Amino acid sequence: MEEGIRAEQFPPVDIKLTVLAILGMCNWLVQWYRNDGPYSSEYIADYLSVLISDRMLAK
Secondary structure, eight states: OHHHHHTTSSOOOOHHHHHHHHHHHHHTHHHHOOTTSSSOHHHHHHHHHHHHHHHHSOO
C-alpha cells in the first residue's frame, strides 16, 4: 500500500487503519455469512471488491 501511495496509484490514506478495515471486513464474513442467506458468495466477493477498489483507485 505504501508503494501504491508513493506511485500515486492509491490516494493518501491512513495505511494501518485501511489495512485493518479491509482485513476486518473479510474476517468477519464468517460471523454473518450464511449459504442460505440473501447474498451469494459471488455477490459478496464482487461487492466488497468494488467497495474497496472504488475508494482505493479513485482519482
